[in-house]
Amino acid sequence: MIVRFGYVAMSVQLENASPSKTMTMRTFSRLANREAALRKLESIARENLRNTLRLLKHNRYMDVHVYRLTSKLIPLATHGDLADWDPYAPLADEFAEVGAFAKEHGIRLSFHPDHYTVLSTPRPEVYAASVKDLAHHVQMLEMMGLDERATCNIHVGGTYGDKKAAGRRFAEHFRRLEPRIARRITLENDDKTFSASETLDLCEQVGAPMVLDLHHHAVNNPDGVAPEAIWPRIRRTWDLRYGGALPPKIHASSPKSPSDPRGHADYVDPAPLVAFLIRIAEDTPAVDVMIEAKRKDESLLRLMDEMKRLEAAGAPLTVTGGASVEVYCKRS
DNA sequence: ACCTGTCAAGTCTGG
DNA sequence: CCAGACTTGACAGGT
Numbered sequence: 387m388i389v390r391f392g393y394v395a396m397s398v399q400l401e402n403a404s405p406s407k408t409m410t411m412r413t414f415s416r417l418a419n420r421e422a423a424l425r426k427l428e429s430i431a432r433e434n435l436r437n438t439l440r441l442l443k444h445n446r447y448m449d450v451h452v453y454r455l456t457s458k459l460i461p462l463a464t465h466g467d468l469a470d471w472d473p474y475a476p477l478a479d480e481f482a483e484v485g486a487f488a489k490e491h492g493i494r495l496s497f498h499p500d501h502y503t504v505l506s507t508p509r510p511e512v513y514a515a516s517v518k519d520l521a522h523h524v525q526m527l528e529m530m531g532l533d534e535r536a537t538c539n540i541h542v543g544g545t546y547g548d549k550k551a552a553g554r555r556f557a558e559h560f561r562r563l564e565p566r567i568a569r570r571i572t573l574e575n576d577d578k579t580f581s582a583s584e585t586l587d588l589c590e591q592v593g594a595p596m597v598l599d600l601h602h603h604a605v606n607n608p609d610g611v612a613p614e615a616i617w618p619r620i621r622r623t624w625d626l627r628y629g630g631a632l633p634p635k636i637h638a639s640s641p642k643s644p645s646d647p648r649g650h651a652d653y654v655d656p657a658p659l660v661a662f663l664i665r666i667a668e669d670t671p672a673v674d675v676m677i678e679a680k681r682k683d684e685s686l687l688r689l690m691d692e693m694k695r696l697e698a699a700g701a702p703l704t705v706t707g708g709a710s711v712e713v714y715c716k717r718s
Numbered sequence: 719a720c721c722t723g724t725c726a727a728g729t730c731t732g733g
Numbered sequence: 734c735c736a737g738a739c740t741t742g743a744c745a746g747g748t
Contacts, residue, residue, distance in 0.1 A: 395742090396742085404742080404743080406741095406742060406743070407742095407743075407744090408725090408742085408743065408744070409744080410724080410725050410726085410743090410744065410745085411725080411726060412724080412725070412744090412745085413725095413744075413745080456742095458742080458743090462726075464726085464727085465726060465727085466726080466727095467726090500727085500740095500741090501727090501728065501729080501739095501740090502726080502727040502728055503727090503728095504728060504729080507728080507729090509728090512727090512728070515726095515727065515728095519727085543728090543729085544728075544729050544730075545729095545730095546729085546730095547730095578730090578739095579729095649740090
């Protein structure tokens with residue numbers, strides 16, 4: 387099984403390469419010349435896209451082929467007071483350049499719209515804002531010229547004291563989305579609300595691939611199911627959508643501390659991750675692993691070093707590149 | 719150069 | 734019904 391590793395949003399190795407520079411509404415509204423302020427927003431976004439391209443070049447150099455784009459590429463993009471502003475057209479070339487580089491070098495890109503996007507909400511205005519945010523992310527992927535393998539990963543959302551009703555509302559809201567948006571959405575199990583089993587049920591209902599977060603599963607697993615026990619169903623959600631043309635994606639991170647088990651640690655403990663990978667290796671041809679750690683790309687490099695050590699110690703894996711590993715199934 | 723409070727957005731908890 | 738926590742990188746305003 388081929389395993390590729392990736393990281394989120396920014397590098398701790400590249401200097402002055404933030405893809406998430408911003409301007410707050412407070413600052414924007416204090417600027418006297420609104421047109422100039424909008425041009426300023428565009429120039430910040432242009433710089434964010436330029437740094438994103440630098441990050442992709444860095445990824446290629448490190449042999450990293452999985453990367454999550456930051457949602458903050460365009461500051462205030464979906465803010466209600468800026469509804470008359472079209473931030474996309476002026477940035478068309480920059481978006482196209484980022485997408486072209488990713489395609490040329492086979493880098494799998496995704497977004498993770500943050501927790502304000504809540505499809506399980508009972509509030510119409512929150513649902514409308516969520517649709518707007520999803521449309522924004524999908525438009526950016528389209529402007530990059532990326533096909534439906536470039537996705538937006540979200541959580542199911544809040545439960546509002548009645549998880550069953552919230553799940554039904556989620557499915558109903560999901561089915562109302564335009565197909566070009568719905569077909570880009572993946573669902574991730576949550577560390578507090580919808581567990582892996584519950585998220586998987588909804589994925590099967592609405593036809594969305596499921597991103598299994600191993601850390602979230604470790605801290606929110608009410609029915610005590612082993613991740614490899616539900617893995618065949620998770621794989622199927624990907625195969626149904628992509629027919630085997632896109633490996634399933636999982637998230638890996640480690641608890642920050644015993645007192646904050648849900649927080650993300652600086653680095654990733656390889657042991658539970660490798661154990662899981664070995665258990666699914668037999669009937670999974672490929673999987674991509676998004677590393678969510680405070681030390682970003684540095685944690686990825688450290689993880690690969692530890693993989694090499696495990697390989698030397700006889701673990702059933704071979705480090706095949708800067709950020710990829712072949713894992714073999716254990717023969718009993 | 720460095721420190722601290724704040725930021726567009728939602729939900730949950732506790733008072 | 735409302736304040737605060739949650740969580741995160743970066744701004745803004747201060748020293």
